Amino acid sequence: MRIREAGLRDAAGMAHVIVDSYRSAHRDHIPEESLMKFTYEESERNWARALRELSESAEREEYIYVAENDEGLLIGLAMGGPERSNHPLSTGEIYALYLLPSYHRQGIGRQLTISVAERLGSLQYAPVSYTHLRAHET
DSSP states (O other): OEEEEOOGGGHHHHHHHHHHHHHHHHTTTSOHHHHTTSOHHHHHHHHHHHHHHHHHOTTOOOEEEEEEOTTSOEEEEEEEEEOSSOOSSOSEEEEEEEEOGGGTTSSHHHHHHHHHHHHHHHTTOOSEEOOOOGGGOO
């Protein structure tokens, strides 16, 4: 397993991670018909646009890291940047953390979080906050 910064070529893999992990986490909370409206194609388009915008930004503040398994397939991602809710104790924030369900409880989410937090810390966005939903715990 390896953690690295996301690049333009990662949009499709990121879409699969997000859609699969979202559907898994919310399968008991959201009707299946609604879950199926969240598609790989739409997610890939959105990630491609976000990655392109980040790569073109002269004053970049947001970063995305991905985790790959030993075969090079994306299995998780984390994104962070400046804290967005005026939290009194944090200047950085983890916006997203997604991991394929079959890779839960192996420390990969922690490693992704650390990678983003270290990058944000190097940019003076520390400490870093992260808010999660209970439905995501498995």
